[in-house]
Amino acid sequence: xxxxxxxxxxxxxxxxxxxxxxxxxxxxxxxxxxxxxxxxxxxxxxxxxxxxxxxxxxxxxxxxxxxxxxxxxxxxxxxxxxxxxxxxxxxxxxxxxxxxxxxxxxxxxxxxxxxxxxxxxxxxxxxxxxxxxxxxxxxxxxxxxxx
Numbered sequence: 819x820x821x822x823x824x825x826x827x828x829x830x831x832x833x834x835x836x837x838x839x840x841x842x843x844x845x846x847x848x849x850x851x852x853x854x855x856x857x858x859x860x861x862x863x864x865x866x867x868x869x870x871x872x873x874x875x876x877x878x879x880x881x882x883x884x885x886x887x888x889x890x891x892x893x894x895x896x897x898x899x900x901x902x903x904x905x906x907x908x909x910x911x912x913x914x915x916x917x918x919x920x921x922x923x924x925x926x927x928x929x930x931x932x933x934x935x936x937x938x939x940x941x942x943x944x945x946x947x948x949x950x951x952x953x954x955x956x957x958x959x960x961x962x963x964x965x
Contacts, residue, residue, distance in 0.1 A: 829953045830901040840866040842879060847958040850950040852882040854919055864919040884948030885965060886915040891925065893937040906934045913946060913962055926951075928963040939964065 836844065843866045846853045854862035856878040857870035870877050891911035897903070909925040925940050926932040932951045945965035952958045 829957075831897075831953075832899060832901070833954070833957055834959075839868045839877075842866070844957070846879075846881075847950060847960055848952075848956075850958070852884045852948050852960050853879045854882050854915070854917055856880050862917045862919050864921045880917070882915055882917050882948070884915075884960075886913045886946060886962075888912070888925070888940065888942055888944050888946060889914045889920060890942060891940055907937055908934050909937055909940050911940070911946075911962065924959075924961045926961045926963055932961055932963075935964070 834840070834844070843853055843855075854864065855866050855870075856862050857873065858875045858878075860878070860880070862880055862882075863871055867877070869875060889912040891909055894908045894910055897905060897908065902908070910922065911925050912920050912922055914920050925935045925946065926949070927935050928949060932949060946962040947965045948960050949963050950958050951961050
């Protein structure tokens with residue numbers, strides 16, 4: 819019997835730490851939905867955790883429009899591991915989502931494989947929207963492209 823082939827090439831870059839409190843978030847990114855955790859008052863916050871900040875209340879979830887602005891960014895010419903060797907510079911940004919939360923992600927081009935955007939094409943305050951990079955059969959990463 820032959821080994822089952824995967825549909826994705828091997829992804830060699832670091833993957834997110836899959837903790838139980840983020841399971842609902844990651845399940846939905848696979849469906850290309852960006853969910854934000856909420857407190858009992860319905861206000862979204864970032865990052866997924868077991869309880870709403872400052873309380874012992876369970877969290878809820880709301881779907882984000884996936885649009886926002888670049889709060890700040892940095893250009894990484896050397897990646898955090900050897901898996902990035904030879905890659906172009908990466909733009910890592912803090913994104914202020916329209917729902918009022920700030921999250922970190924990459925700014926990429928809206929093309930096959932979501933390659934890195936040229937650093938000179940990014941600016942503070944620019945509008946961005948989410949895209950979903952299916953990096954493995956199990957993991958989909960939310961990234962952002964210029965809107």
